[in-house]
Amino acid sequence: MSSGKHLAKGSAKPVLPDDGVLRLYSMRFCPYAHRAHLMLNAKKLDYHTVFINPIEKPEWLGEVSPLLKVPALHVVTEKGQPSLIESLIIAEYLDDKYSQNPLLSKDALKRAQDKILLERFNGITNAFIKILMQNTGLDDFWTALDIFEEELTKRGTSFFGGDNPGFVDYMIWPWLERLALIEYLLKDNYTFDEKRFAKMAQLIFLLKEDEAVKGFYATPEQHQEFWRGRQAGNASYDLLA
Amino acid sequence: MSSGKHLAKGSAKPVLPDDGVLRLYSMRFCPYAHRAHLMLNAKKLDYHTVFINPIEKPEWLGEVSPLLKVPALHVVTEKGQPSLIESLIIAEYLDDKYSQNPLLSKDALKRAQDKILLERFNGITNAFIKILMQNTGLDDFWTALDIFEEELTKRGTSFFGGDNPGFVDYMIWPWLERLALIEYLLKDNYTFDEKRFAKMAQLIFLLKEDEAVKGFYATPEQHQEFWRGRQAGNASYDLLA
Numbered sequence: 001m002s003s004g005k006h007l008a009k010g011s012a013k014p015v016l017p018d019d020g021v022l023r024l025y026s027m028r029f030c031p032y033a034h035r036a037h038l039m040l041n042a043k044k045l046d047y048h049t050v051f052i053n054p055i056e057k058p059e060w061l062g063e064v065s066p067l068l069k070v071p072a073l074h075v076v077t078e079k080g081q082p083s084l085i086e087s088l089i090i091a092e093y094l095d096d097k098y099s100q101n102p103l104l105s106k107d108a109l110k111r112a113q114d115k116i117l118l119e120r121f122n123g124i125t126n127a128f129i130k131i132l133m134q135n136t137g138l139d140d141f142w143t144a145l146d147i148f149e150e151e152l153t154k155r156g157t158s159f160f161g162g163d164n165p166g167f168v169d170y171m172i173w174p175w176l177e178r179l180a181l182i183e184y185l186l187k188d189n190y191t192f193d194e195k196r197f198a199k200m201a202q203l204i205f206l207l208k209e210d211e212a213v214k215g216f217y218a219t220p221e222q223h224q225e226f227w228r229g230r231q232a233g234n235a236s237y238d239l240l241a
Numbered sequence: 242m243s244s245g246k247h248l249a250k251g252s253a254k255p256v257l258p259d260d261g262v263l264r265l266y267s268m269r270f271c272p273y274a275h276r277a278h279l280m281l282n283a284k285k286l287d288y289h290t291v292f293i294n295p296i297e298k299p300e301w302l303g304e305v306s307p308l309l310k311v312p313a314l315h316v317v318t319e320k321g322q323p324s325l326i327e328s329l330i331i332a333e334y335l336d337d338k339y340s341q342n343p344l345l346s347k348d349a350l351k352r353a354q355d356k357i358l359l360e361r362f363n364g365i366t367n368a369f370i371k372i373l374m375q376n377t378g379l380d381d382f383w384t385a386l387d388i389f390e391e392e393l394t395k396r397g398t399s400f401f402g403g404d405n406p407g408f409v410d411y412m413i414w415p416w417l418e419r420l421a422l423i424e425y426l427l428k429d430n431y432t433f434d435e436k437r438f439a440k441m442a443q444l445i446f447l448l449k450e451d452e453a454v455k456g457f458y459a460t461p462e463q464h465q466e467f468w469r470g471r472q473a474g475n476a477s478y479d480l481l482a
Contacts, residue, residue: 078350089356096349108337109319115330 006237008053013060022047023074025065025083027054028240029226031125031174032087033071034216038170039091041212043098053237088118091171103167114160114168120147121172128175131182132227138186145197148172152199158206165210169203173213176204180220181227247478249294254301263288264315266306266324268295269481270467272366272415273328274312275457279411280332282453284339294478329359332412344408355401355409361388362413369416372423373468379427386438389413393440399447406451410444414454417445421461422468 006027007014016023024040024047026033040047052061052070065072069085073093084090095103104111123144130137152160160168183190194201207213218226222239229236247268248255257264265281265288267274281288293302293311306313310326314334325331336344345352364385371378393401401409424431435442448454459467463480470477 075350082350082354084350084353084357086357086360089353089360092356093349093353096352108334109316109323109325111337112325112330112334113323115333116325116327119327119330 004049004051005241006051006053007058008056009058011058013058013063014050016048016050020077023064023076024049025052025061025070025072025074026050027052027070028237029218029223029235030054030070031178034174034177035087035171036071036073036090036094037216038173038212039094039103041215042103042165042170043094043101045094045098051237051241055235088171091167095167103161103165103170105166114166117148117151117160117168118171120144121175123147124172124175128178128182131185135185138182138189141182142193142196145200149197149200152203159203165207165212169207170212173207176200176207177213177218178223179204180223183220184224184227245290245292246482247292247294248299249297250299252299254299254304255291257289257291261318264305264317265290266293266302266311266313266315267291268293268311269478270459270464270476271295271311272419275415275418276328276412277312277314277331277335278457279414279453280335280344282456283344283406283411284335284342286335286339292478292482296476329412332408336408344402344406344411346407355407358389358392358401358409359412361385362416364388365413365416369419369423372426376426379423379430382423383434383437386441390438390441393444400444406448406453410448411453414448417441417448418454418459419464420445421464424461425465425468 004014022040022045024033024036026037026049028051037049050064052058054070057068061068064074065083065085067085071085071087071090073084073090075082075084075093084093092104104114121144124141127137127141127144131141155162157163159165160172179192183192192201208217218240226236226239229239245255263281263286265274265277267278267290269292278290291305293299295311298309302309305315306324306326308326312326312328312331314325314331316323316325316334325334333345345355362385365382368378368382368385372382396403398404400406401413420433424433433442449458459481467477467480470480
């Protein structure tokens with residue numbers, strides 16, 4: 001589970017040991033890459049991380065991620081050593097491939113329902129990005145979050161996955177961890193309504209104590225500091241390196 | 242495999258027999274709904290179709306598709322009789338649930354790679370809609386199609402699924418069937434390059450003879466006639482009813 005600085009244009013391609021260990025090309029503050037880290041941690045899989053500067057991408061990135069995307073999982077464990085992209089596809093691949101700690105149900109209907117729920121999570125990610133970019137859209141954000149509060153209430157469990165965190169929990173966590181960014185940007189306009197989102201508040205509290213989450217965690221202050229730099233056109237990707 | 246006219250606002254909710262048969266809420270000319278029909282046909286599943294007018298939706302639609310979306314698969318076969326939405330999720334559910342004629346590989350890597358390919362198909366659907374709406378973007382369309390020509394060449398098989406149509410083949414077919422719309426809109430600017438897209442041309446030829454495809458097929462002229470009406474603000478949803 002290495003880390004290190006974000007590699008940029010002009011950097012040498014890192015020499016990784018020929019050890020058959022999965023390689024994740026990531027960016028430390030990308031919520032989509034965050035999903036891949038959470039899955040790898042939750043499945044207790046060993047992996048190498050290579051952080052990539054997403055603005056000034058290294059020339060050799062295409063060799064390990066043909067579409068120059070991050071996150072990319074270089075599956076050196078498979079024939080032909082291909083790379084996988086798209087956070088949800090990477091996550092499902094890991095769950096399908098490695099049987100320990102299964103996160104998506106094996107039941108076709110439950111799988112489909114969890115995937116529909118994650119489609120609906122786009123309402124949250126879209127509202128989130130709008131707040132980040134335009135400082136507006138908080139109402140839409142809360143309305144989108146209502147859906148998750150309702151669903152969690154309906155399921156009657158602590159986590160979307162049941163008594164333990166499941167696929168949905170890990171896939172939405174990166175945005176829950178970044179609520180501090182909304183608070184930072186909207187200041188007093190931001191109040192997390194602990195009554196309206198009682199189940200979600202409890203979920204956040206519980207997930208913060210989860211080992212997979214703790215294995216790739218940044219504090220509210222760190223997320224805010226990163227965003228401050230990014231807004232100023234000077235993102236400190238290596239803040240935690 | 243019923244059909245009938247598209248039901249609109251003010252229509253009575255159709256009374257379907259309590260026969261435990263899947264119910265698909267669809268629109269005859271929607272390429273996403275088309276995917277669901279193809280999957281149901283390919284799996285040789287019996288199903289009721291209820292066509293919905295997407296502009297003037299019936300008041301009762303929310304009872305069978307809570308987000309008022311089409312396609313929606315009402316799975317009366319499952320406990321609680323929920324509805325599923327999102328064409329790819331519906332398609333994967335059907336393949337996971339019903340073992341006959343498996344369309345997605347059981348291999349985790351191949352599944353992931355097919356899903357990445359379908360993500361990349363968004364390049365085609367986006368270019369397609371741009372041509373439909375703005376009569377422009379043909380170059381982008383061909384460039385996006387190059388990816389599929391290359392991939393099919395690389396796989397060295399007639400279909401993306403191998404010797405028989407698979408998941409990818411059925412998921413992309415609705416847009417291949419609608420190439421005639423581009424021809425209709427762009428007239429002489431449209432030429433399907435049979436050399437550049439030799440494998441795709443063969444794929445189209447072969448898929449046209451597939452039973453699942455033939456079971457829900459509209460001719461180039463029918464697609465064009467539907468689009469002419471839609472452009473004129475007078476879509477004839479019931480053209481084939």
